[in-house]
Amino acid sequence: MAAPMLRGCCLGRCWALACIDSSSRHGRGAATGFTSSGKRGQSFVAQQPLLTAQKSRKGEHKWAAVVGLEIHAQIASNSKLFSGSQVHFAAPPNSLVSFFDASLPGTLPVLNRRCVEAAVMTGLALNCHINKKSLFDRKHYFYADLPAGYQITQQRLPIAVNGSLAYSVCVGKKWRQVITKTVRIKQIQLEQDSGKSLHDELRSQTLIDLNRAGVGLLEVVLEPDMSCGEEAATAVRELQLILQALGTSQANMAEGQLRVDANISVHHPGEPLGVRTEVKNLNSARFLARAIDYEIQRQINELENGCEILNETRSFDYKLGCTVPMRDKEGKQDYRWLLLLFMPEPNLPPLLLYDTASLPAGADPQQVINIDRIQEQLPELPSETREKLIQQYGILPEHSFALLNEVGLLEFFQNVIKETRAEPKKVTSWVLNIFLGFLKQRNLAVNESPVTPSVLAELLNLLDRKVISSAAAKQVFEELWRSKGKTPSQIVSERKLELMQDEEALERVCHAVMEGHPQVVMDTKRGNPRAINKLIGLVRKVTHNRADPTVIKEILEKQLSS
Ligand SMILES: Nc1ncnc2c1ncn2[C@@H]1O[C@H](COP(=O)(O)OP(=O)(O)OP(=O)(O)O)[C@@H](O)[C@H]1O
Ligand SMILES: [Mg+2]
Numbered sequence: 219m220a221a222p223m224l225r226g227c228c229l230g231r232c233w234a235l236a237c238i239d240s241s242s243r244h245g246r247g248a249a250t251g252f253t254s255s256g257k258r259g260q261s262f263v264a265q266q267p268l269l270t271a272q273k274s275r276k277g278e279h280k281w282a283a284v285v286g287l288e289i290h291a292q293i294a295s296n297s298k299l300f301s302g303s304q305v306h307f308a309a310p311p312n313s314l315v316s317f318f319d320a321s322l323p324g325t326l327p328v329l330n331r332r333c334v335e336a337a338v339m340t341g342l343a344l345n346c347h348i349n350k351k352s353l354f355d356r357k358h359y360f361y362a363d364l365p366a367g368y369q370i371t372q373q374r375l376p377i378a379v380n381g382s383l384a385y386s387v388c389v390g391k392k393w394r395q396v397i398t399k400t401v402r403i404k405q406i407q408l409e410q411d412s413g414k415s416l417h418d419e420l421r422s423q424t425l426i427d428l429n430r431a432g433v434g435l436l437e438v439v440l441e442p443d444m445s446c447g448e449e450a451a452t453a454v455r456e457l458q459l460i461l462q463a464l465g466t467s468q469a470n471m472a473e474g475q476l477r478v479d480a481n482i483s484v485h486h487p488g489e490p491l492g493v494r495t496e497v498k499n500l501n502s503a504r505f506l507a508r509a510i511d512y513e514i515q516r517q518i519n520e521l522e523n524g525c526e527i528l529n530e531t532r533s534f535d536y537k538l539g540c541t542v543p544m545r546d547k548e549g550k551q552d553y554r555w556l557l558l559l560f561m562p563e564p565n566l567p568p569l570l571l572y573d574t575a576s577l578p579a580g581a582d583p584q585q586v587i588n589i590d591r592i593q594e595q596l597p598e599l600p601s602e603t604r605e606k607l608i609q610q611y612g613i614l615p616e617h618s619f620a621l622l623n624e625v626g627l628l629e630f631f632q633n634v635i636k637e638t639r640a641e642p643k644k645v646t647s648w649v650l651n652i653f654l655g656f657l658k659q660r661n662l663a664v665n666e667s668p669v670t671p672s673v674l675a676e677l678l679n680l681l682d683r684k685v686i687s688s689a690a691a692k693q694v695f696e697e698l699w700r701s702k703g704k705t706p707s708q709i710v711s712e713r714k715l716e717l718m719q720d721e722e723a724l725e726r727v728c729h730a731v732m733e734g735h736p737q738v739v740m741d742t743k744r745g746n747p748r749a750i751n752k753l754i755g756l757v758r759k760v761t762h763n764r765a766d767p768t769v770i771k772e773i774l775e776k777q778l779s780s
């Protein structure tokens with residue numbers, strides 16, 4: 219059997235870290251937030267401890283929720299899966315369409331090597347077994363944005379199977395404890411994306427844009443191992459980070475490069491799994507979590523009211539916060555015509571991959587793909603990066619998550635570390651609390667910040683050398699934000715923020731403060747622990763934050779005991 223011709227293409231550059239939507243981190247359990255017809259709070263979902271589950275009352279059934287995801291990731295490639303058309307987000311409609319993408323008779327698919335390599339790399343990173351032989355199939359359905367009347371996918375023998383995805387959830391007091399969970403990966407298949415239907419409500423017409431038709435997708439099918447929206451959203455975020463670290467997908471959910479179908483069912487523990495519904499096309503982690511939790515509760519209420527769950531596809535109405543049955547082509551999941559639905563793709567021979575041991579002698583490296591070579595090129599994965607950060611800098615696990623969760627933040631942090639003598643923990647606290655706080659307040663990305671890593675490093679050096687107090691450092695940081703181009707040292711000298719080095723002068727200030735506040739001095743002498751802090755605060759105020767609190771304390775204690 220001959221391997222299909224491979225069309226070479228350069229790798230897309232996409233090394234940015236994911237911008238993670240953390241708003242569902244504190245997502246509530248499936249038992250809350252239900253808004254449809256059923257009565258609220260009558261039944262209970264057997265859930266992971268991280269979720270707020272209501273306690274079951276005597277005589278009531280417990281429900282277990284089951285969630286399985288199908289995740290579609292657009293492959294980062296310059297051209298489409300089977301044609302040479304370019305891939306660009308937001309290009310003018312129908313400007314990136316080849317004859318093959320428009321299904322003109324006589325056109326044939328030519329497999330894009332880059333897409334195959336991306337699938338193998340993703341499979342290896344997700345601990346999958348890579349099938350050395352995989353097959354392409356046609357999946358038939360009729361819809362205006364699918365000109366061929368079928369999608370080329372891998373139904374019978376996909377490129378990668380039996381993997382796993384580990385993801386971590388933060389639990390406990392202040393989310394300090396990190397628990398790692400694993401979801402099994404059933405398969406990863408290569409397939410084509412469809413075109414887009416653009417509905418023009420004004421003129422009551424639907425227009426078709428085929429720019430997306432034929433773009434390479436990786437469908438990652440997860441086993442039904444999860445049990446709530448929070449878990450699903452966290453697993454998807456981890457996958458997003460992995461794809462971005464690999465460079466196999468930009469995985470930007472807002473741009474539709476990562477879309478999730480959530481399959482949901484409920485059952486009584488110990489009994490067979492329930493009938494699933496499928497909520498299609500979720501493109502935000504927050505909506506994914508909300509849709510799943512809503513759907514779990516809807517199903518429980520339906521069943522408790524004596525109704526049946528239909529094996530149907532639904533969509534999430536994010537404005538109303540509920541799922542509704544779909545009315546279009548996806549609405550019917552009635553595969554009575556299963557045999558007609560799929561057939562082998564006659565124009566694509568089996569896809570054959572090799573490892574170093576099985577590589578035919580004298581094979582043209584442009585025409586074969588060596589799995590071992592790809593394995594060697596696997597970059598560091600997010601879980602490894604986090605582990606390294608914890609080991610290298612002694613930072614807390616949740617801080618390692620936070621550093622990876624914002625695009626460009628890890629790089630920023632590492633550049634600051636390179637240029638400062640301040641402790642890594644100090645740098646972490648400044649980057650995560652102060653720097654990130656400023657960015658969020660102003661709705662800016664890391665690369666839009668007027669404060670560069672070198673500038674922050676210089677500021678932290680001033681703090682480390684005790685040239686300024688931490689309160690003054692915060693003032694300088696605010697000023698840096700306003701006056702781009704100024705250095706921390708300039709601001710410090712302009713505003714006279716240097717710490718007082720003249721100990722005698724400081725002694726005089728401490729003495730004056732004590733004289734002016736005899737009651738506080740009395741309280742301190744009687745052993746009131748708060749009173750000394752009050753005195754320190756007063757001295758700091760008088761010195762406009764220019765005195766080192768530790769030195770003030772030493773002087774005060776000396777004067778109090780004399
Ligand atoms: N009882 C169940 N409850 C929840 N999820 C389930 C259940 N049974 C299967 N699943 C999940 O449903 C998904 C099935 O995906 P798969 O791609 O195999 O089939 P499909 O949804 O029928 O096909 P299509 O790709 O056309 O949507 C998997 O993610 C799986 O984990
Ligand atoms: Mg599927």
Ligand SMILES: [Mg+2]
Nearest residue numbers: 288479481496
């Ligand atoms: Mg499905």
